[in-house]
Amino acid sequence: MNVLKFGGTSVGSAENIKKVIAILDSYSQKESVICVVSAVGGITDKLLRAGEFAQQKNESYLSEFKAIKEIHLNLLSELIPIQNDAVKEYVESKLTILKSLLDGIYLINELSPKTSDKLVSFGELLSSYIVAETMKSQGLNAVRKNSQDLIVTNSKFTKAEVNFGVTNMNIREYFKNANQKITILPGFISKSDSGEITTLGRGGSDFTAAIIAAALKVNRLEIWTDVSGMYTANPKLVKQAYPIERLSYQEAMELSHFGAKVLYPPSLQPVLVLDIPILIKNTNDPDAHGTVITSDKSNGFSKAAKGISNISNIALLTLQGNGMIGIPGFSKRLFETLAQEKINVIFITQASSEHSICFGIDENDASLAAESINLTFENEISLLKIDPIIVEKDLSIVALVGDNMKNHQGISGRMFSALGKNNINIRAIAQGASEKNISAVIAEKDVKKALNTIHESFFEDQTKQLNVYITGVGNVGERLVEQIQQQKKYLKEQLKINLRVIGLSNSRTMIFDESGLSLKSWKEQLASGEKATLEGFLERNKSFNLRNSIFVDVTANEEVSKVYADYLRESIAVVACNKIACSSTFENYSNLKRLSVKYNAPFLFETNVGAGLPIIDTLNHLIASGDKITSIQAVLSGSLNFVFNNFDDTAKFHDVVKQAQKEGYTEPDPRIDLSGVDVARKILILARESGTKMNLEDIENDSFLTENNLKSDSVDDFYKTLIADEAHFQKLYASAKKNDCQLKYVAEFNGENAKVGLKEIPSDHPFYNLKGKDNIVMFYTQRYPEQPLIIKGAGAGADVTASGLFADIIRIGN
Structure with missing residues (x-):
């Protein structure tokens, strides 16, 4: 016999209910199946909201009721479109009773826990009836059995305690004689030993399924939901998250406590006690493997961590003061105060100095907690032995979970290092001696980044x-x-x-x-x-x-x-x-x-400097390895090198500059390149990276341009001055040719001072044969005192500059 539980999303639409029926039909071909269903998705909230409106004398409860009615009748018409008069009549009769109950709450404006249980029970009663009747209409051998006839509790309304002796006997007796292939049971609801309607509290439908599975000692319990198991992280926040194939009970409970909403562990206690495996499956993808949860702690031993989870809307409260040191009883008084106010503590950490106790609670409880604690320690606060409670809000807890983390060194260091590298500030840390869970409190705004960062570090093959x-x-x-x-x-x-x-x-x-x-x-x-x-x-x-x-x-x-x-x-x-x-x-x-x-x-x-050439990177490696720069000589302007490599007595200087601009070797305003300022900036950067404190005005710039060129008001005006001063540029070329030299715009740094300017380079110099738009840098250092370290190559152009940027991006990635 199989026990399957389907949640609210699985029965939240006619389409999904059809999927549920297909799954149950498939199972029933092999053996009998018991199906526990929740209320239609969102209905429980609507019922509670309608009750609250009615209690407040707010006629909005009528709108809520109308929506509840329409949802169920629409489902019915889609699922059983023909000959459903009797079924529809039954559903409408139940809805009429629901309406009368809400009217009664409105009239007396009172909503007791007992009435609340009666109110919310309609969700599961209606959904289970619709599912069962749909299956019957398709000729399937299905029967709905009311869980209230089987599960007996005390009268602690909204969170009733089960009488397992009577309940187990009822379940065994019923199914011993049941002949149907498929049994539909409403989850969450029960009856007290005095016959009053009760509910099983949070995770109630899971609890119903677990009670049935444990009473019948089935081979496994299947929980069907809208995801393919428990994920390595919340897939809505971490797109790379994937289903975890196997988990231990402890790992599943840790992940569920810290925000993984697939399971509510306390409700599964009956099957945990009997070591019955739990399988999480996806209604929308029934062939997916899902997650198997067992008592076996060796599940997936290859990975130290199994998953990451988080709890949002956390307030961090800190009780601190010098008067706490060495004085017993502070913790006891603190947590007794919280217990009296029914405030659940989610996270605790205490410094070994005993100077402070830090704990996390739901943000909604922060004001009450602060007020109560300050009152409890009123005397100590007045005597300045401790400070008033410190409250920090807009926080979240992220937790890394895994049974085997204790067997791997450096897990916490790896987690905190990953967060730190992305500037995610950690407000508090907690790690139990079992090392199943490492938790950190961070800002709410950083949750998505934190989850993705940790997931990348632990679950993505180091991508x-x-x-x-x-x-x-x-x-x-x-x-x-x-x-x-x-x-x-x-x-x-x-x-x-x-x-x-x-x-x-x-x-x-x-x-x-x-x-x-x-x-x-x-x-x-x-x-x-x-x-x-x-x-x-x-x-x-x-x-x-x-x-x-x-x-x-x-x-x-x-x-x-x-x-x-x-x-x-x-x-x-x-x-x-x-x-x-x-x-x-x-x-x-x-x-x-x-x-x-x-x-x-x-x-x-x-x-x-040098577009895509590894000039700065090489310089940084030299410095980092302990070398010292004694001097730098360089041709650092691809545009100026292009200009002077193409300028001679057969070409006009104006035309060569125009060509350089057209081919993209100069800035749109060529004055930036030809004035030498660009080269001065580059040698300045190299000097600074060498460890020298220097500013741009400290660099001597021996410009080869004429006064007219330098005073030009616009680019067009600049080009006109180049034509007018052609004789000046021809004179520069003639001098270099006479001396068997090449004109190169050179940048120099001697360890203290720097200068840039046009130079005649003799034929035996490394700069002489520098062609096209190439750059060259010569580093003279303590380790390279005579023969310099030379870097040479294309120093301008869109492709090489882009590749240099790309290389920097990859360098960050590595």
């Missing part, structure tokens, strides 16, 4: 999710998005990085998708996106509060660079090809570095 927000999707930004789309599969399979682009912005519009934007149609989406603002982009990033978030700046905008600090304070990593921040005041540069460390948010800007 790390990166959530990227890109501002500035012009030439370089577009190539970056293309590279991400192209490499997405490779990153996931080979590097275990799940890279998602969550937000995109240009100067006009911005778009977001918390689950990841489609990179196939992002241009179309962005064209019709919402108006872009720096504040809006940041706020959306903060509101999503996703783990491992990265802000990518692909602009040359000073205003964008000013918001880096705001991102870092939110533990959001920053990747930038924008040089303005790192070449701004030394105080700002240092502050960004400090914030990066403080909030554990990487601040990477490899593309500030």
Whole structure:
């Protein structure tokens, strides 16, 4: 014989009831089946609400009753559309009795626990009748048996205690003589030994099923719901969560206590005592394996942790004071006070110093708890021995659960490290000596991020999710998005990085998708996106509060660079090809570095110097390994190198600069490149990364431009001055040619000072044969005193710059 229990969602619609019937029919082909059903989803709440309205003399109870009536009659008409007069008449008669009960509550404006039990019993009585009659109409051998005839309790209304001696005898006697293949039982309801209607309290339908299963000593109890078992985490908050194949009773109870709503463990006590396995199944996916719960603690030994759960709306209360140290009895008085007020304590932790006791309760009980505790300790508070109770709200508890965690070292460290890296502040910690549960109190706003972070660390084969927000999707930004789309599969399979682009912005519009934007149609989406603002982009990033978030700046905008600090304070990593921040005041540069460390948010800007070349990364490795930079010589402008590699006595300087701009090697305003300021910023960044305190004005800039060029008011005016001063540029070329040299714009740093300027490079110098838009950097260090460490390659261009940004993103992932 099988015992199956179907919850409210499983009988919440005609479609779902048909699925239930199909499952029962399948089972009954092999052996008899007992089915316990809950009220139709949402009906119990509606009944209670109708009762409360009636008690308050609020005629809204009539609207609630009308909704209850319509739901059941609609179900009936969908399930038994033909020849259902007798069935409909029975249901309407029960609804008439329900209406009379509500009218009575309204007239006397009183709703006692006894009346409340009678009121809510209508939910299960109606649902079980409809299911049974539907099965009969389909020719199935089904009978509804009223659980109130079997389960006998005391008269403790709303949470009656079962008389198991009488109840077990009733159940065995009934089923010994029952011939039907399918028996439908209403869950939750019972009768007292004096014949009054009672209910079994929270988890009552599970309790009914467990009582039946235990009395008949069946092989297992099946709980059918709307999910395929108990999950590694709440699948509504953690999309990567998956069903747990096997759990021990203790693990299931821990997960259920901490928010997993599939089970209410106390209601399953009858089967736990008899070691009857429990199977959690999905009505909507009956072929899914589900979760098996047994007494076997070796279930799934390969994983130390089995699942993560959480309880929201927690208040954390702290009793503290020097007067508590060494004085016995404080804990006893504290918890006696809470018990007297019927306040349930969910979480407790106490420092070994005995200076404080911290505990978590439901937020709704916080005011009453604080008032009662302060009254209990009124004398000690007045004598300044202890402080008035401290109350913190808007908190949640997250718990990592598993029987085998005690056999694995470093579990708690791994959990807290993962949370800390994502700036999730832990307010309190509790871990029992059994190590079945590690709990942490965190801010309610961080719950989703915390669950995803822990789940990623323990349950996702070390795949790390990166959530990227890109501002500035012009030439370089577009190539970056293309590279991400192209490499997405490779990153996931080979590097275990799940890279998602969550937000995109240009100067006009911005778009977001918390689950990841489609990179196939992002241009179309962005064209019709919402108006872009720096504040809006940041706020959306903060509101999503996703783990491992990265802000990518692909602009040359000073205003964008000013918001880096705001991102870092939110533990959001920053990747930038924008040089303005790192070449701004030394105080700002240092502050960004400090914030990066403080909030554990990487601040990477490899593309500030040399586009995709690993210049800054190499420099950082040298410094980190204990080497010291003695000097740096470099050609750091791909655009200037392109210009002087293509300029000679057969070409006009104006035309070469125009070509460089057209091919994307210069900024839209070429004065930024040709003035040498861009190169000065780059050598400044390298000097700072070498450990030297320096500002942009400290760098000597020997400009090769004429005074007319430098004073030009616009880009067009600048180009006119280039034409006018062509003789000046030809003179520079002629001098270099005469000396058998190449013109290169060189940046130099000698360990203390830096300068940039145009130089004639002789043929035996490493810079001489530098072609196209290439950059070259020579690091002279204590370890490389004579032959420098040289890095050389393309230092400009959309593709290489994008690849440099991409490399920084991957570096964060690793």
